[in-house]
Amino acid sequence: MSRRVRMWILAVGGLGFAALFAAACLRLPGFGGDSHPYGERAVRAALAHRTANVIAAVNFDQRAFDTLGEESILFAAVLGTVVLLRQTREEREVPPEPARVPLLVRRYALVLLPVAIVVGLYVVAHGQLSPGGGFQGGVVLATALHLLYIGADYHALERVRPVGVYEFGDAAGEGAYLVLGLAGFVAGSSFLANSVIGHGTFNTLASGGTVPLLNMAVGMEVACAVVVLLARFLDQAVEIEEEKGT
Amino acid sequence: MMSVVPYLVAGWIFLAGCYGLATSRHLVHAVGCLAVCQSSTYVLLLAVGYRDGGTAPVFSDLRPGSRPLVDPVVQALALTDVVVGATVTALLLALVMQVAKRHGTVDPDELSELRG
Numbered sequence: 001m002s003r004r005v006r007m008w009i010l011a012v013g014g015l016g017f018a019a020l021f022a023a024a025c026l027r028l029p030g031f032g033g034d035s036h037p038y039g040e041r042a043v044r045a046a047l048a049h050r051t052a053n054v055i056a057a058v059n060f061d062q063r064a065f066d067t068l069g070e071e072s073i074l075f076a077a078v079l080g081t082v083v084l085l086r087q088t089r090e091e092r093e094v095p096p097e098p099a100r101v102p103l104l105v106r107r108y109a110l111v112l113l114p115v116a117i118v119v120g121l122y123v124v125a126h127g128q129l130s131p132g133g134g135f136q137g138g139v140v141l142a143t144a145l146h147l148l149y150i151g152a153d154y155h156a157l158e159r160v161r162p163v164g165v166y167e168f169g170d171a172a173g174e175g176a177y178l179v180l181g182l183a184g185f186v187a188g189s190s191f192l193a194n195s196v197i198g199h200g201t202f203n204t205l206a207s208g209g210t211v212p213l214l215n216m217a218v219g220m221e222v223a224c225a226v227v228v229l230l231a232r233f234l235d236q237a238v239e240i241e242e243e244k245g246t
Numbered sequence: 247m248m249s250v251v252p253y254l255v256a257g258w259i260f261l262a263g264c265y266g267l268a269t270s271r272h273l274v275h276a277v278g279c280l281a282v283c284q285s286s287t288y289v290l291l292l293a294v295g296y297r298d299g300g301t302a303p304v305f306s307d308l309r310p311g312s313r314p315l316v317d318p319v320v321q322a323l324a325l326t327d328v329v330v331g332a333t334v335t336a337l338l339l340a341l342v343m344q345v346a347k348r349h350g351t352v353d354p355d356e357l358s359e360l361r362g
Contacts, residue, residue, distance in 0.1 A: 006268060007268070010264070010265065013264075014265070017257070017261065018261060021257040022254060025250045025254055028250065028253060030249035030250070031251070031252045031293055031296060032296050032298040033249075033297065033298075034297060034298075034314075036316075038317065038319045039315065039316070039317030039318055039319055042317075042318050042319050043318060046303075046318070047310055052304065052306045054304065054315070055303060055304070055322045058318050059322045059326070063322065066326070070326050070329060070330060073330050073333060074329060074330075074333045077337045078336075080340070081337050084337075084343075085340050129306045130304060131302070131304055135325065135328075202305075203305065203306060225333075229333075229336050232340070233340075242347075
């Protein structure tokens with residue numbers, strides 16, 4: 001297909017989409033309107049289960065099963081990346097050369113490393129109370145570790161990051177979510193029902209029933225998944241190179 | 247009329263991403279365009295959930311019932327969207343790396359022939 005034909009098809013499709021989308025928008029309830037029936041019901045349901053962060057209640061209580069699906073997408077995507085980025089026969093591994101890091105960058109990264117790890121744990125642990133949770137905190141934790149790569153070098157990062165352990169943690173996080181779901185059956189209710197443990201006191205760390213536990217499982221999975229992902233990409237960039245003469 | 251502008255912005259961002267995808271000459275650029283398409287869904291979701299004078303649906307520093315809240319359901323959907331978007335981008339970039347290694351090019355127009 002020539003570029004000309006492609007641009008014509010794009011123009012026709014784009015104009016069609018624009019017309020239909022604009023027509024649909026004109027029939028939508030106005031922006032900033034007062035009618036949010038699902039939102040109001042979600043807020044009521046969250047307050048009934050004493051979860052202060054309504055978004056966490058939607059994700060890990062009311063729609064916990066959908067979040068299992070989302071977590072599985074993450075799991076599958078990481079698995080796919082690991083398979084795609086493995087070392088092939090024509091490639092060999094070279095030891096990465098230590099690089100010079102400016103003193104200021106090194107100090108800043110090493111001071112920030114413990115702070116970033118504590119922030120990540122805080123964001124995971126307070127997901128049921130304030131904005132944050134397992135997905136966000138997990139990413140903070142994983143990137144915190146990579147401050148070592150910026151502040152020191154690849155060897156230092158590899159010492160604190162045995163990839164096998166993180167691959168195990170990825171699977172264990174996914175498994176923990178499933179086990180917490182199955183615990184719903186044991187408690188005499190349905191899969192992933194928030195009735196396994198008491199709902200606690202509103203706006204305290206131990207409130208929300210299984211929401212903080214599911215947040216921890218997700219936090220562990222996301223942190224490990226991002227570490228594994230970045231490890232594969234960094235291996236490609238730093239360690240693996242094509243064999244000469246092939 | 248003003249009350250539909252945020253929705254139309256979402257559609258415009260989507261079309262801008264589609265244009266980039268169709269005219270892309272570099273696979274990493276194409277993955278970026280796909281991310282642009284996806285970010286239009288964030289705009290649409292958050293626009294649907296907005297309420298005039300509303301605040302975040304988080305009660306850690308807010309008495310329940312004291313202020314109007316924006317819709318938490320679409321915010322949760324946007325969170326889902328962000329996570330899936332990031333992982334799919336990572337997977338696509340891994341594919342791009344393999345394409346670059348196997349075929350020695352990242353121009354989608356030069357990738358038409360099959361190779362075993």
